[in-house]
Amino acid sequence: xxxxxxxxxxxxxxxxxxxxxxxxxxxxxxxxxxxxxxxxxxxxxxxxxxxxxxxxxxxxxxxxxxxxxxxxxxxxxxxxxxxxxxxxxxxxxxxxxxxxxxxxxxxxxxxxxxxxxxxxxxxxxxxxxxxxxxxxxxxxxxxxxxxxxxxxxxxxxxxxxxxxxxxxxxxxxxxxxxxxxxxxxxxxxxxxxxxxxxxxxxxxxxxxxxxxxxxxxxxxxxxxxxxxxxxxxxxxxxxxxxxxxxxxxxxxxxxxxx
Numbered sequence: 372x373x374x375x376x377x378x379x380x381x382x383x384x385x386x387x388x389x390x391x392x393x394x395x396x397x398x399x400x401x402x403x404x405x406x407x408x409x410x411x412x413x414x415x416x417x418x419x420x421x422x423x424x425x426x427x428x429x430x431x432x433x434x435x436x437x438x439x440x441x442x443x444x445x446x447x448x449x450x451x452x453x454x455x456x457x458x459x460x461x462x463x464x465x466x467x468x469x470x471x472x473x474x475x476x477x478x479x480x481x482x483x484x485x486x487x488x489x490x491x492x493x494x495x496x497x498x499x500x501x502x503x504x505x506x507x508x509x510x511x512x513x514x515x516x517x518x519x520x521x522x523x524x525x526x527x528x529x530x531x532x533x534x535x536x537x538x539x540x541x542x543x544x545x546x547x548x549x550x551x552x553x554x555x556x557x558x559x560x561x562x563x564x565x566x567x568x569x570x571x572x573x574x575x576x577x578x579x580x581x582x583x584x585x586x587x588x589x590x591x592x593x594x595x596x597x598x599x600x601x602x603x604x605x606x607x608x609x610x611x612x613x614x615x616x617x618x619x620x621x622x623x624x625x626x627x628x629x
Contacts, residue, residue, distance in 0.1 A: 408463070451501050487535055512554070
């Protein structure tokens with residue numbers, strides 16, 4: 372192997388990813404597998420998780436599916452035991468399960484508010500708590516939480532989601548501080564606009580698309596594959612001194628003013 376292959380190598384490591392049946396985290400799962408990582412595809416949808424697992428296996432990688440309800444600590448504990456039992460360990464966790472809604476603020480009911488916070492924020496907290504305890508005990512690990520361009524300043528039409536993502540950023544920084552001396556790094560990935568089908572249907576009107584692209588110096592949406600380089604780097608030993616960071620991958624959206 373050459374210098375770059377050695378420096379960024381993830382070969383033989385074990386990664387667990389929630390929301391891995393979806394567009395963005397599914398692409399991350401496939402990228403990890405191509406890098407030689409043994410992958411646990413974790414999702415609330417068995418069909419979506421199985422599809423990603425089958426794609427990984429068909430490309431010569433190694434993956435298992437692990438059903439999970441990210442809002443349940445017992446489900447997280449069961450998932451950890453299955454990952455340890457079937458993969459033999461875990462060094463990488465990606466908290467990517469998500470929920471969102473475009474409900475106007477005065478129309479948000481408590482059930483919707485609680486559900487989005489449970490999935491986005493409580494789910495991330497529980498993943499860090501359960502898998503993080505294992506990583507702290509073993510003295511190594513990389514946790515990558517999925518933040519958002521809406522973590523601050525907040526985006527319109529995503530009130531509860533923005534609150535949750537601000538919490539994910541804060542949680543990541545808190546845990547990075549707490550666990551740095553234990554060999555466990557915690558960072559947040561801050562994606563810009565990578566439209567899923569749900570986003571296209573519920574959020575992206577013609578006027579909104581124009582506003583987003585005007586505010587994005589690159590003038591386009593991101594492709595799911597454009598997140599994988601940052602994720603692989605954060606998971607690797609090449610990022611050994613990186614913790615508590617929120618890394619934007621957004622075509623310049625965060626730095627745009629007038």
